[in-house]
Amino acid sequence: MNWKKIILHIDMNAFFASIEQRDDHALQGKPVAVTNGQHGSCIITCSYEARAFGVKTGMRFSDAKLLCPKIIRKSSNPKKYAETSTRIMRILQNISPDIEIFSVDEAFVDLTNCKKIYSSPLNVACFIKDRIYSDVCLPCSIGISENKSMAKFAAKLKKPDGITVLNAQQAKQVLQKYLVTELCGVSKGIQKFLNAHNVYKCGDMRKIPISILGNRYGNVGRRIWLMAQGLDYDSLKQENKPPKSFGHGKVTMPGLKDVHLIKKIFRHMCEKVAKRMRINNYESNKYIIGFKTRNGWCIKNFQLAYYTNNGSTIYKLAENIICEINYNIGINQVQVTASNPKLLDLQYDLFGNTLNSKEQKIDNALDVIHQKFANVKIGSARLLGEINSPDVISPSWRPDGWKRSV
């Protein structure tokens, strides 16, 4: 094989839903939607049987029920998903050390440096599928190509349970008829921009110069221009870069107006952000806090004179935006993000602007208890009661590093 690079993209099929079907025979062959908790309103993922009815990730369960009345709601089990993901990634790490964990259920494997060990990439792909199936009993799709974006595109072509090999020439040919939105990284905004330049399908991209995208979106734009033509010079990202932010959000019931509950949700998100920073030894002085209504987002940026990773301090900032909620229309979503976090230097602030040590001690003690006894519910009394927010696993979850949080 005379490819410059050999990249495999491994994508688990309907990952969370497949795990639920695997563990409960009654769900096999049935339309299943996974939501956060027994009453979660938003679908995190759904089985292929549900997809056949037009049910999609991100859809409200009530809307899915209209499309597919027999759909079964299954509450998510993040710890099980994290454990399964870890096992899958360990299998891939044994195939080649050059691996990029792209999301909780997707990874790139670069075989370029180990092509002498293996007879062919197709054989490796078959081997990976067998190993994953025998270990965790789940199906996956694998795309094999000369670069990352084409491997990812190839993996999408045969779902579920397929293997697709595309060389650069074939990739360019096949891509022509696909919409630009099929490419990884083309957001709604970029799609709009491209459509305004008469670019709808990947084949149309040749009609505009690369500079149009480059001037508007920089390197991201230039990469998309190349991707549409089967090219991609991006290499695998293996190192765990320092975090740019720590964020937690929650989709509420539409038009939530209960002041008490809204405050509790905000407090909960603040605590989650704070806790994740503490576990990873980070703190921040910049916070972006907001809520979404049917009319869109209302977001505020806050900057403190000192760094913190204490939930109550962050919540005090949140109060400045909670007071702006219009309770006639209510809210649909809440988001709390710490931006630009920095590693704790563990030095005392001479001017006394940091938290008092009592609060810090309480936080640390609670973190130790939670880490040791996962099922113990202990915390601020203000958080007890109605809001029993289930654990959530983010798509960016990783088996190692600071993204490792359920």
Ligand SMILES: [Mg+2]
């Ligand atoms: Mg997947």
